[in-house]
Amino acid sequence: MxxxxxxxxxxxxxxxxxxxxxxxxxxxxxxxxxxxxxxxFSEISLEEVPEAVTTMIETNYPGATINKAAKNEENQYKIEVSLEDGTSGALIVDEEGNAVEQ
Structure with missing residues (x-):
C-alpha cells in the first residue's frame, strides 16, 4: 500500500x-x-497618416500632438501622441481610425 x-x-x-x-x-x-x-511596424512620416486617423485623434484627444507614426503590412498604424497634461502613449488603429486590440 x-x-x-x-x-x-x-x-x-x-x-x-x-x-x-x-x-x-x-x-x-x-x-x-x-x-x-x-x-x-515601420516608421512613416506624419503626412502619411490617413485623415481618418488624425480626425479620430483630434476628436477623442483634443489638444493631442502626434509625435511619431508607424505602419505595418496590415495597414494598421501605431501612433505615439502627447497630451496637453504632459502624458504620452501609443495608439494602434486601422486606416479608418478604429482601435485595434492586440
Missing amino acids: KKLFITTVFALGSLTAFAQEEQAADQQEAAATEAVAQDS
Missing part, C-alpha cells in the same frame, strides 16, 4: 511539474509573438 501511495505522489508531482514547464513555455512564446508584432 505504501508503494502505491508513493507511486501516486510521484506521478502527480511529475504531472504538475510538466504542466508548469508547459505554461512557462506558452508565456515565453506569447511574449515573443507580441514582440514580433510590435517590431513589424
Whole structure:
C-alpha cells in the first residue's frame, strides 16, 4: 500500500511539474509573438497618416500632438501622441481610425 501511495505522489508531482514547464513555455512564446508584432511596424512620416486617423485623434484627444507614426503590412498604424497634461502613449488603429486590440 505504501508503494502505491508513493507511486501516486510521484506521478502527480511529475504531472504538475510538466504542466508548469508547459505554461512557462506558452508565456515565453506569447511574449515573443507580441514582440514580433510590435517590431513589424515601420516608421512613416506624419503626412502619411490617413485623415481618418488624425480626425479620430483630434476628436477623442483634443489638444493631442502626434509625435511619431508607424505602419505595418496590415495597414494598421501605431501612433505615439502627447497630451496637453504632459502624458504620452501609443495608439494602434486601422486606416479608418478604429482601435485595434492586440
